[in-house]
Amino acid sequence: MKLINKKNKQYAQVFKLFTEEAWTLNYKNFNKNISLLFSGKKHEIFIETSEETITYYIGLGKETSQNFEFQQTGIKFSQTHKKNIQTVATLLIADFIHENQFEEFAKGLLLGTYNYPFDKTHPFWDESFELHFGNLSPKKLETISTKIDAICEGQTACMDWLNKPANLKRPEAINAYLKNLAKKNQLKYTAFNRKKCEELGLGAFLSVNQGSAYDAAFTILEYKTTVKNAKTFGLVGKCVLFDTGGISLKASDNMHYMKSDMGGATAVIGALIYASQMKLPVNITAILPITDNAISENAYLPSDVITAYNGKTIEVLNTDAEGRMTLADGLSYLSKNYKTDVLIDLATLTGSSVRMFGDTCGAMFSNNEDLKNILIKTGDKTNQRLWNLPLWDIWMDDFKSDVADFKNISMKPIGDCIVAAKFLEQFIGNHPNWAHLDIAGVAFGNVGYAKEKAATGFGVQLLADLIENYH
Numbered sequence: 425m426k427l428i429n430k431k432n433k434q435y436a437q438v439f440k441l442f443t444e445e446a447w448t449l450n451y452k453n454f455n456k457n458i459s460l461l462f463s464g465k466k467h468e469i470f471i472e473t474s475e476e477t478i479t480y481y482i483g484l485g486k487e488t489s490q491n492f493e494f495q496q497t498g499i500k501f502s503q504t505h506k507k508n509i510q511t512v513a514t515l516l517i518a519d520f521i522h523e524n525q526f527e528e529f530a531k532g533l534l535l536g537t538y539n540y541p542f543d544k545t546h547p548f549w550d551e552s553f554e555l556h557f558g559n560l561s562p563k564k565l566e567t568i569s570t571k572i573d574a575i576c577e578g579q580t581a582c583m584d585w586l587n588k589p590a591n592l593k594r595p596e597a598i599n600a601y602l603k604n605l606a607k608k609n610q611l612k613y614t615a616f617n618r619k620k621c622e623e624l625g626l627g628a629f630l631s632v633n634q635g636s637a638y639d640a641a642f643t644i645l646e647y648k649t650t651v652k653n654a655k656t657f658g659l660v661g662k663c664v665l666f667d668t669g670g671i672s673l674k675a676s677d678n679m680h681y682m683k684s685d686m687g688g689a690t691a692v693i694g695a696l697i698y699a700s701q702m703k704l705p706v707n708i709t710a711i712l713p714i715t716d717n718a719i720s721e722n723a724y725l726p727s728d729v730i731t732a733y734n735g736k737t738i739e740v741l742n743t744d745a746e747g748r749m750t751l752a753d754g755l756s757y758l759s760k761n762y763k764t765d766v767l768i769d770l771a772t773l774t775g776s777s778v779r780m781f782g783d784t785c786g787a788m789f790s791n792n793e794d795l796k797n798i799l800i801k802t803g804d805k806t807n808q809r810l811w812n813l814p815l816w817d818i819w820m821d822d823f824k825s826d827v828a829d830f831k832n833i834s835m836k837p838i839g840d841c842i843v844a845a846k847f848l849e850q851f852i853g854n855h856p857n858w859a860h861l862d863i864a865g866v867a868f869g870n871v872g873y874a875k876e877k878a879a880t881g882f883g884v885q886l887l888a889d890l891i892e893n894y895h
Contacts, residue, residue, distance in 0.1 A: 436476070436477060436478065437477070437478050437479075437480070438477055438478070438479040438480065438516075439480050439482060439516045440479060440480065440481050440482065440516075441482045441484055441494075441497070441516070441521060441529065442464040442481065442482070442483060442484060443464055443483075443484045443485065443486065443487050443488070443520075444463060444464040444465060444483070444484075444485060444486055444487075445464075445486070445487050446464065446520055447459075447462070447463065447464035447483075448464070458470060458472065458481065462481050462483070463483070464483045464484065464485070465483045465485055466483055466484060466485030466486075466497075467483060467485075467497065467500050467501075468481075468482075468483030469481065469482055469483070469501065469504070469505075480501070480505075482497060482501055484497055490807075491524050491525050491528045491805075492528060492805070492806060492807035493528075494521070494525045494526075494528040494529040494532065495528040495529065495531050495532035495535070495807075496532060496807070497529060497532060498528070498529040498530065498531065498532020498533040498534075498535070498536055499532040499533075499535050499536035499872065500532075500536065500872065501532070501533065501536060502532065502533050502534075502535070502536025502537050503536045503872045503873055506536065506537045516529070516530075516555055516556060516557050523558075523560065523564075523568075526557050526558070526568075527568050527571065527572065530555055530557075530568070530572055531572045531575060531576065533555075534572060534573075534576045535576055535579060535580075535881075536872075538580060538583060538873055539873065540587060540873050540874040540878055541587070541874075570701070570702065571702065573701075574697065574698045574701040574702050575698050575884070575885060575888055577697055577698075577701070578693070578694035578695060578696075578697035578698040578701075578884050578888065579694050579881040579884045579885065580881075581605075581690070581693055581694055581697055582690040582691055582693060582694035582879065582881050582883070582884050583690075583878075583879035583880075583881050584879075585598065585601075585686065585689075585690045585693070586683075586684055586686065586687055586690045586867065586868060586878075586879035587683075587878055587879045588683070589683060590665065590666040590683050590716075593665050593683070593686075594638055594665070595638045595639060595640075595641045595665065595714050595715070595716075596638070598641075598663075598665070598714060599615060599641050599643070599714070602615075602643060602645065602693075602712075605645075605693070605696075605697070606645060609647070609696070609697065609700035609701065610647075610700065611645050611646060611647050611696065611700060612644075612645070612646040612648070613643070613644075613645060614643070614644040614646075615641045615642065615643045615644070615714075616640070616641070616642040616643075617639050617640055617641065618630065618633060618639050618640040620642075621633075621640050621642050624733070624757075625731070625733055626642055626713075626733050626753045626757065627730050627731045627732055627733065627753070628730055628731075628732040628733065628738060628749040628750065628752045628753045629642060629713045629715070629733075629749065629750045629752075629753040629754070631724040631728065631730045631740070631749055632664070632670075632715055632717050632724065632746040632749050632750055633715040634722050634723065634724055635670060635717070635718045635719060635720045635722050635723025635724060636715055636716050636717075636718045636720070637718065637720070638715075638716065640714070640715055641712075641714035641715070642711070642713050642714070642753075642754075642757075643663075643711070643712045643713075643714055644709065644710070644711050644712075645696060645708075645709075645710045645712070646707075646708065646709050646710070647696060647699055647700050647706075647707065647708040647710075648707050649703070649704065649705050649706055649707055651705035654705050654706050654707055655706050655707070655765045655766065655894060656706070656707040656708070656709065656762075656763065656764045656765050656766075657706060657707070657708045657709070657764060657765070657766045657767075657768070657891055657894075658708075658709050658710075658711075658758045658759070658762060658764035658766065658767040658768070659692045659695070659696075659708060659709070659710040659711070659768055659769070659770070659887070660688075660692075660710070660711045660712075660713075660751055660754040660755055660758060660767075660768070660769040660770075661686075661688035661689035661690070661691060661692035661693070661710065661711075661712050661769070661770050661771070662685070662686065662687070662688035662689060662713075662747045662750060662751055662769075662770065662771035662772060662773065663686045663688070663689035663712040663713055663714045663715070663750070664685040664686060664715060664716060664717050664746060664747060664750065665683075665685070665686055665714065665715070665716045666682055666683055666685065666716045666717070666718075667682040667685040667716070667717045667744070667746065667747075668682065668716075668717055668718055668719055669717065669743065669744035670717050670718070670719060670723050670724065670743030670744060670746060671719060671723055671724070671725055671726060671743045672726060672742045672743040672744040673719065673744075674744060681868065681877060684772060684867065684868035684877075684879070685717075685747070685772050686772075687770070687771075687772040687863055687864075687867030687868060687879075687882070687883070688769065688770035688771040688772060688773075688861075688863065688867075688883070689712045689714075689770075690867075690879070690883075691770050691863070691867070691882065691883025691884050691886075691887060692710050692712065692770065692883075692887070693710075693712075694881070694883070694884030694887075694888070695708075695883070695884055695887035695888050695891060696708060696710055698884070698888040698891075698892075699888065699891055699892075702892070704891060704892055706891055706894075708891070709758060709762045709764065711754040711757060711758050712754075713750040713751070713753060713754045715750065717743070717744075717746040723743065724740060724743055725740070725743070726740055726741055726742060726743060727739070727740065727741075728740045729827055729828045730749070730828075732749075732752050732753055732756060732851065733752075733753040733756045733757050733760075733851075734752075734756035734760070734851055734853065736752075736829045736830065736850060736851070737825075737828035737829045737830070738752070738825075738828055738829065738830050738831070738832050739825040739826075739827050739828040739830070739831045739832065740832050741831050741832060741833050741835070742832065742833045745832045745833045745844070747771050747772070747773045747844075748771075748773065748832060748844050748847050748848055749832060751769055751771060751773075751848055751851075752847070752848060752850075752851040753851075754769070755767070755769060755848060755851045755852050755853075756851040756852070756853060759851075759852050759853030759855050760853055764855070765857060766795065766857050766858075766859075766894065767852060767855045767857060767858040767859075768858070768859045768860075768861065768887075769848065769858075769859075769860050769861070770861045770863055770883055770887075771860075771861070771862060771863065771864075772862075772863055772864040772867050772868070773841065773844055773862045773863075773864055774787075774840045774841040774844055774862055774864055775840070775864065776839065776840035776841035776842075776844075777841040777862040777863075777864050777865055778864050778865035780841065781811065781865055781866075782865055783865050783866055783869045783870070783880075784809065784865075784866075785803070785809035785810055785811045785865075785866065786803075786808075786809070786810045786811075786861050786862060786863040786865070786866050786882070786883075787810070787811060787813050787841050787845075787861070787862040788800070788803075788810040788811060788812050788813065788859060788860070788861055788862075789812070789813055789814075789815050789842070789845035789846075789849075789859065789860045789862075790812070790815075790858065790859035790860070791815060791849065791855075791856065791857075791858050791859075792856060792857045792858065792859070794857075795857050795858075795859050796812055796859065798890065798894065799859055799861075799886075799890065800812065802886055802889050802890045802893075803886055805889060806885040806886050806889050808866070808882050808883060808885055808886040810861060810886075813841065813842055813845070814842065815842075815845060815846055815849060819839065819842055819843055819846040820846060822834035822835075822836055822839075822843050823843055823846070823847055829850075830847060830850060832847070841862050844862070845860045845862070848860050861883070863882055863883055866880060866882040867879065867880060867882045867883065868880065
């Protein structure tokens with residue numbers, strides 16, 4: 425996609441965006457015929473054609489101050505009209521839209537072209553597609569274009585990997601992808617196989633992997649800036665490629681959706697793509713503990729006692745609580761071996777968070793008030809919302825064990841997302857600036873591009889904005 429200055433010429437396609445108020449005040453009297461068919465309501469579309477030009481009138485609804493709504497409008501428009509849009513020079517006219525709103529709309533146009541299923545080429549706007557806007561300098565437009573391309577590439581990668589069926593995302597497949605990604609974006613790539621994990625003492629992660637037919641891949645990706653005294657972010661993404669539940673087998677009705685149990689990892693991958701392509705002045709260390717949770721004669725069993733990387737022992741009561749096992753070692757390895765200013769883990773972790781919030785927001789837990797507030801504000805800004813839940817010490821009583829330091833679940837039928845967060849807190853090495861994001865209800869769900877549930881891309885824009893603007 426090219427963004428260039430608006431010039432006085434005839435365009436083959438024109439986008440005109442209007443709020444209801446802007447249409448009523450400024451245009452209705454001059455477009456009497458159109459005004460009978462178009463009012464500016466949200467997602468309303470009217471198409472006017474002539475021999476030279478196709479004009480799309482796009483409604484934004486009532487006056488809005490939320491920039492992300494312009495992105496939503498762009499996504500909705502592209503999903504509805506992507507088969508009809510020609511990749512030719514196109515002009516956006518909307519005098520009341522400011523620069524950030526224009527950026528969000530253009531981003532939405534691109535994201536809305538995402539295609540499903542996974543094996544189809546995404547009809548992204550090609551190089552012949554130009555989007556014209558206002559009198560911004562070419563340098564400013566180039567910066568906006570780079571940002572849009574970077575975030576869309578990151579979110580597309582996130583959605584692609586989450587949507588792939590289980591047999592197309594075996595560990596060797598995603599490892600090959602991550603190696604190529606690291607080479608392309610100047611990231612340092614390290615991966616520990618099962619033997620190396622045993623040597624290092626990554627017992628909690630290995631307990632999940634031991635039932636798998638595929639080797640472990642405890643993967644570390646590092647992005648480094650040349651800027652001195654830059655902030656360093658530590659990110660851990662749950663990367664269970666497919667979750668059967670193990671011996672504590674899940675119900676079969678919706679098990680096909682368990683290809684989505686790597687939503688934390690894909691969000692981290694998308695954010696890494698954005699940070700590296702934008703050359704953000706930060707450092708990022710990301711850990712992706714890659715495995716599946718399978719059933720075999722070697723699978724770990726309820727009642728097993730496992731020793732995690734930090735030396736803490738865990739009594740396994742339920743093998744379907746595998747995510748917190750892999751994250752425990754990811755967090756403790758990161759906190760022990762790397763110095764970070766911010767530590768965040770993301771995971772499609774519990775049905776408890778889904779029952780609590782549905783697809784409205786992710787559940788957030790943090791031991792730092794400033795980080796908590798920043799994440800909430802960033803979630804509101806990007807429309808990838810989070811809601812804070814408590815980390816009170818009273819919840820510790822629910823996962824104390826008679827035979828180990830901790831149980832991996834509580835036997836009570838309440839608050840599992842809180843218990844899981846409190847469990848993970850025991851593996852952060854007393855990091856003072858940590859947050860856990862349970863995104864089980866928002867990473868995979870109802871979307872405009874697929875008939876069944878599919879990847880939403882949740883977490884990419886949240887992390888990208890947080891990393892870019894954190895002070």
